[in-house]
Structure formats: structure tokens, C-alpha cells
Amino acid sequence: MEIILIGPPGSGKGTQAKKLEQETGYKHVSTGDLLRNNPNLTKKQKEALNSGKLLSDEMILDIVQCELKNHEQTGWILDGYPRTQNQAKQLDDILGSKKPLVLYFHVKEKDLIERLTGRLTCKQCGSVYHKTSNPPKNTSYCDNCNTALTQRKDDTIEVVTQRLKIYEEKTAPIIQYYKEKNILQTIDSGNNRSIENIFLSIKEILNNRKGCIEK
């Protein structure tokens, strides 16, 4: 199955994708993680990443094409792509006749700022935590691989504000694009719901679509 996660920064795409990957075996493909772990980025690209600007559609397309091809057999969960109308059209070309499921995570802006400025991330395995709402068992180490947790460079209030603005301008219009294709499901993913509760909703959507979740 092909699953696309759309939602503003901090809406829980990475958190839910990791859980879904474990449950289903579909590969979590996060363009943000791939960029942060790419040692070949130019100085300009690193600056764009750390200041919350989008990298070029062409550069991202190369990465995504390659990753999706590698995981064609298992199925995938795409997190962070597409982010522009042009990327959405490029993804249509990659997908051909395949019909993905698009999950849109809806969260209020106030919740997003609180989440991002308190987030802790594992550079090693990509796990995400929150200082108060989702803390690791051992204050500053990853539960999964015991690596020291850090704060992302783009999780300062200034950069978060910029990222939310870019999301509204460039990415939010894609929601309508997928609504018109009849493949989008909206999930209330605000702080009023626990991570587990949101995951249950996602599993329900998948079950309704597939009859059962494949492993």
C-alpha cells in the first residue's frame, strides 16, 4: 500500500509514520530525515534546511524517486512529500495508475508551536519525543537505540513561525488537490487526542480500506 502523510510541521507525521511502519512493515520515507542525514548537501542547502525554507523540487524529486523505487515491493509511508503543487504532480507521474491513501493531520497552530519547541529527536533512528507530553524513559536518551537526543536546528520559535507560513502558502493547497481526487482522509490530530488514540483512527481507516493490515 502507498500512504502519503500531509500536515503542518509538528502535526505528528513522523510519530505516526514510525508506529505505522512497525505495525505494517511499510517503509517510512521521510524527506526531512533523508535531507538531515545527507552528507552531500551544499552550504546553501543546509542553510535552507536549518532556516525552514523548502529545497528545490528537482533535488527532492531525485531523492524521492530513488527511495520509492527501492521500497516498491514492501509499500511505503511518505512523510514530508509532496509539499508543493508541482511536487504533487511529479508524484502523480511516479505513481502512474497506483491510487495512494492520503492522510491529512489537522492540528491547531497553538498546539504545533508548543510541540515543536519542546521536541527532542534521535539523529540515529529518527524517533521523536516531547519534553513533557511524550518524554523518553531516560531524560535525554532514545528509548529505541540509546543515542543522545537533540533539538532540531529548525525547532526555534523564529524558524517554526517561518515553517508554518511556508506550509500555509505552498503546502496547504495540496489538501484540496487530493480532496478532489477523493483519496484524502482528515484526522483530528490535536493535543486533545493522545498519540495512541490517533494511531487507532489511522488503523481503522486502513482496515476499512484493506479489509486487514498486511505485515
Ligand code: AP5
Ligand atoms: P520535515 O522533517 O518533513 O519537517 P516538517 O514537515 O516541518 O514536520 P516535522 O518533522 O517538524 O513534524 P511532524 O509532523 O513529523 O511531527 P512529529 O511527529 O515530529 O522537513 C524539514 C525541512 O526539510 C523542511 O523545512 C525543508 O527545508 C526540507 N524539506 C523536507 N521535505 C521537503 C520537500 N518535499 N520539499 C522541499 N523541502 C523539503 O511531532 C512533533 C512533536 O509533537 C513531537 O515532540 C511529538 O512527540 C509531539 N506529538 C506528536 N503527536 C502528539 C499528540 N497527539 N499530542 C501531543 N504531542 C504530540
Ligand code: MG
Ligand atoms: Mg517529521
